[in-house]
Amino acid sequence: MVAQLAQMAMGVVGTIAAGRLGVQALAAQALGATTLVLVIVTGYGLMAGLDPHVARAVGEDDPLRTGALYRQAMWIAIAAGALLTATMFAAPMLLREMGQEPKLVEDTSEFLTIASLGLIPALTYITSRSFCSAVGKARPVMVVAILGNIVNAWLAFAAVERGYGLAGIAWASVVCRVAMGLALVVWVDVAPSLQRYRTPWLRPGALSLPILKSGAPLALQYLMEVTGFVLTTLWMGLISASTLAAHEVALSIAAIAFQVPFAIGTAASMRVGHAIGRRDPRAVQRSGWTAFGVGMIYAVGSGAVMIALRTWMARQYLPSATDEVIALTCHFLTIAAGFQIADGIQAIGFGVLRGMDDTRVPVLFNVLGFWLLGIPMGYIAVFRLHQHADRLWWGLFLSLAVVATSLILRFRHRSRALLTA
Numbered sequence: 492m493v494a495q496l497a498q499m500a501m502g503v504v505g506t507i508a509a510g511r512l513g514v515q516a517l518a519a520q521a522l523g524a525t526t527l528v529l530v531i532v533t534g535y536g537l538m539a540g541l542d543p544h545v546a547r548a549v550g551e552d553d554p555l556r557t558g559a560l561y562r563q564a565m566w567i568a569i570a571a572g573a574l575l576t577a578t579m580f581a582a583p584m585l586l587r588e589m590g591q592e593p594k595l596v597e598d599t600s601e602f603l604t605i606a607s608l609g610l611i612p613a614l615t616y617i618t619s620r621s622f623c624s625a626v627g628k629a630r631p632v633m634v635v636a637i638l639g640n641i642v643n644a645w646l647a648f649a650a651v652e653r654g655y656g657l658a659g660i661a662w663a664s665v666v667c668r669v670a671m672g673l674a675l676v677v678w679v680d681v682a683p684s685l686q687r688y689r690t691p692w693l694r695p696g697a698l699s700l701p702i703l704k705s706g707a708p709l710a711l712q713y714l715m716e717v718t719g720f721v722l723t724t725l726w727m728g729l730i731s732a733s734t735l736a737a738h739e740v741a742l743s744i745a746a747i748a749f750q751v752p753f754a755i756g757t758a759a760s761m762r763v764g765h766a767i768g769r770r771d772p773r774a775v776q777r778s779g780w781t782a783f784g785v786g787m788i789y790a791v792g793s794g795a796v797m798i799a800l801r802t803w804m805a806r807q808y809l810p811s812a813t814d815e816v817i818a819l820t821c822h823f824l825t826i827a828a829g830f831q832i833a834d835g836i837q838a839i840g841f842g843v844l845r846g847m848d849d850t851r852v853p854v855l856f857n858v859l860g861f862w863l864l865g866i867p868m869g870y871i872a873v874f875r876l877h878q879h880a881d882r883l884w885w886g887l888f889l890s891l892a893v894v895a896t897s898l899i900l901r902f903r904h905r906s907r908a909l910l911t912a
Contacts (some may be wrong), residue, residue: 494620494629495754497636499747501643501664502528504544506743508647508660510736510808514816517734517809519598520657523741526723527606529717530575534614536713537571538564540706541618543848544545545625546761550768556698556813560563561622563698567706568618572611579607595728598657612665621674622810624761626688635674643667647664712841712857719861719890723869723883730873730880733816738880740808741810741823745834748793752786752835756842763846772909779843779902785834790835797828819880826884831892837894838899847905856897865890 502524507522541564549556583600587593620632641661650659679685720742726736766774797804805812805820812820844853852904869886872878 523602536710547766609668860893
């Protein structure tokens with residue numbers, strides 16, 4: 492959890508630093524960061540295909556296969572990172588086609604060009620993180636993430652103070668991602684405690700196929716979910732820059748809260764994979780339902796904190812904003828507090844099912860929740876019926892609730908099937 496929150500802090504620091512430059516700069520950073528997240532999370536989904544296989548190999552006590560899977564995944568991370576970096580060159584053109592303000596697109600383009608250089612390091616970092624989590628060595632991930640974010644915060648705020656603007660914030664994130672990726676890769680290669688998992692750097696081979704087979708549906712699943720949030724952000728930009736700024740702040744705070752259930756889901760994925768490797772179906776059930784229970788307790792608490800401190804949190808991001816923008820930010824935060832349970836449960840549900848290597852059927856849940864229900868509902872309400880911008884947030888609420896319910900029912904069915912097999 493600490494490692495995940497520290498990693499999330501990169502985006503939060505960027506948003507706060509951009510807020511010091513004014514609403515216009517924050518809006519540009521929001522567009523850039525949101526577009527970058529769409530690409531990077533797709534890559535994360537692809538690399539998450541490593542999780543069930545490496546966790547199962549650990550459960551089976553097969554260190555050579557565990558190490559070989561990690562090496563193969565690193566090649567996939569480098570190739571996928573290079574491909575995703577190339578796609579970022581088309582992002583400014585797509586933003587113009589969507590009708591975003593020319594000045595906003597110009598500022599966003601500069602930010603994206605620089606920030607995209609951190610994609611390959613980010614994917615190598617996430618791959619090493621999955622490996623470390625699977626073998627029970629999460630503490631180095633936490634240390635690297637914390638130290639990397641200290642460097643990022645210092646560089647980002649120094650860049651703002653010295654007049655480098657959004658470009659300086661983007662360079663700070665790139666330096667941070669490169670440092671974090673290199674540090675974790677080197678640690679995995681030299682740590683004495685990981686000696687038993689160390690294998691030669693073989694070229695891509697047959698072990699890449701199961702990772703890709705599991706990761707491709709996850710990449711699609713992450714892409715569809717995050718695209719829903721990205722579209723919501725882009726649509727907020729079509730309403731006004733102030734609405735976009737308020738939305739970005741509320742979404743940033745909600746994203747911070749989301750990191751804890753996401754981390755619980757990752758831990759549960761590894762525990763479930765270990766149990767399957769040991770052929771222990773009751774441990775699969777115990778790990779999954781425990782994760783869901785802890786996630787629900789946390790979600791209630793985080794939602795209450797959001798409501799109680801919403802005005803204070805909004806002021807931390809937007810110290811010079813008008814009362815109208817602050818009020819809109821607080822309104823969005825109230826809705827975000829309401830969907831903490833659904834958001835947390837769906838994050839944990841995807842993690843638990845990932846541990847069972849069940850990555851294909853859950854994609855359909857995202858299609859139903861986001862693309863057949865929530866996203867169309869929000870768009871029609873705001874841009875066809877001309878209702879308040881908060882309808883876009885209510886659409887996200889509906890999407891997450893449908894997905895969360897579907898995932899719980901899916902785990903219940905799959906875990907019971909394991910007991911009777």
